[in-house]
Amino acid sequence: MSGVTGGAADGVTGGSASGTAGGAAGGAAAAPVLEVRDLRVEAGGVPVVRGVSLDVAAGRRLGVVGESGCGKTLTALAVMGLLRPPVRVAGGEVVLGGTDLLRLSRRRLDRVRGRRVSMIYQDPGTSLNPLMTVGAQIVEAIRLHHDVGRARAAGRAGDLLAEVGVPRHRAGAYPHELSGGMRQRVVIAMALGGEPDVLLCDEPTTALDVTTQAQVLDLIDRICRERGLAAVLITHDLGVAAGFCDEIAVMYAGRVVERAATDRLYAGPRHPYGRALLAATVDLTTPLDVPIPAIPGQPPPPESLHQSCDFRPRCPLAVDRCGEPVALRQVGDALVRCVRAEEAEAADA
Numbered sequence: 001m002s003g004v005t006g007g008a009a010d011g012v013t014g015g016s017a018s019g020t021a022g023g024a025a026g027g028a029a030a031a032p033v034l035e036v037r038d039l040r041v042e043a044g045g046v047p048v049v050r051g052v053s054l055d056v057a058a059g060r061r062l063g064v065v066g067e068s069g070c071g072k073t074l075t076a077l078a079v080m081g082l083l084r085p086p087v088r089v090a091g092g093e094v095v096l097g098g099t100d101l102l103r104l105s106r107r108r109l110d111r112v113r114g115r116r117v118s119m120i121y122q123d124p125g126t127s128l129n130p131l132m133t134v135g136a137q138i139v140e141a142i143r144l145h146h147d148v149g150r151a152r153a154a155g156r157a158g159d160l161l162a163e164v165g166v167p168r169h170r171a172g173a174y175p176h177e178l179s180g181g182m183r184q185r186v187v188i189a190m191a192l193g194g195e196p197d198v199l200l201c202d203e204p205t206t207a208l209d210v211t212t213q214a215q216v217l218d219l220i221d222r223i224c225r226e227r228g229l230a231a232v233l234i235t236h237d238l239g240v241a242a243g244f245c246d247e248i249a250v251m252y253a254g255r256v257v258e259r260a261a262t263d264r265l266y267a268g269p270r271h272p273y274g275r276a277l278l279a280a281t282v283d284l285t286t287p288l289d290v291p292i293p294a295i296p297g298q299p300p301p302p303e304s305l306h307q308s309c310d311f312r313p314r315c316p317l318a319v320d321r322c323g324e325p326v327a328l329r330q331v332g333d334a335l336v337r338c339v340r341a342e343e344a345e346a347a348d349a
């Protein structure tokens with residue numbers, strides 16, 4: 001099972017023993033490979049990730065969805081130990097295979113990063129060295145984590161290229177000699193070089209054209225299935241997450257505001273922000289002549305966030321009590337951070 005658990009800051013009490021909405025939905029819960037508990041990140045002393053808890057089990061996919069600036073990338077970078085000043089972890093745990101990565105020395109963390117957990121970034125250009133052939137870069141990724149000779153690693157790099165759909169003979173190509181889609185495939189091959197248990201994918205297709213996007217997502221989908229990887233897909237596009245993930249966490253202003261199994265969420269989010277995101281989602285069935293309702297207003301800047309609902313100024317359901325502190329809580333088979341979640345659900349009935 002993958003999901004978002006209510007950490008201490010979330011104050012979740014319902015659901016399964018771990019407090020997950022997925023647990024409440026029924027079914028035996030596999031132990032998570034990766035657990036993020038009550039993660040807090042500050043940028044220049046300002047809280048930008050505020051008590052986020054997530055978990056994902058082998059073979060499962062968790063989507064993390066939300067508008068630009070809600071803290072998706074910083075959550076993933078915190079998991080990877082890649083935050084740099086002025087951004088830093090202010091609290092929480094990132095537990096991978098029973099070890100809290102946030103307590104590891106830099107040297108030990110370097111051994112885990114890329115080995116047990118790998119990240120694929122939005123722009124393949126930033127992940128690849130323009131001065132090295134792609135084959136050499138995959139060899140380097142393999143040898144960083146496995147004690148193998150250059151020749152064996154080169155053979156393995158060829159296998160990885162083939163696995164991601166790049167002809168082996170392109171190992172000698174430089175990144176600029178490949179298309180954007182091919183470059184992203186190479187990045188995926190590099191990410192697999194350490195044979196990780198968890199793949200974090202941060203907007204892996206945003207920089208690609210629509211056809212290539214679908215191919216790369218299909219590729220990640222196949223690889224995760226065949227290798228039994230736990231995957232976290234970060235995207236602003238609820239439609240993309242719905243097509244790929246078992247469960248979805250919706251983030252707003254540095255917090256998880258809703259989390260549910262994908263089918264449940266897609267059938268009708270209980271948080272007004274999730275509802276607005278879904279209404280603004282375009283898919284192949286959306287008629288061309290139907291206007292897409294944009295979410296009015298802007299997310300608040302990190303300097304003016306509250307313990308109460310930060311979606312309140314944009315929310316069509318806002319009432320006075322939305323100005324009180326609000327925790328993530330179990331509502332039916334979802335976790336929702338909204339005092340009016342039941343009323344939103346009743347409106348659907």
Ligand SMILES: Nc1ncnc2c1ncn2[C@@H]1O[C@H](COP(=O)(O)OP(=O)(O)OP(=O)(O)O)[C@@H](O)[C@H]1O
Nearest residue numbers: 043048067068069070071072073074075087236302
């Ligand atoms: N290096 C930094 N210094 C200061 N603030 C930062 C830094 N990096 C990110 N932030 C702020 O932290 C908040 C969360 O950023 P983050 O990149 O995690 O958002 P996101 O949801 O991934 O957005 P996007 O989809 O645009 O990548 C934003 O308000 C952002 O401006």
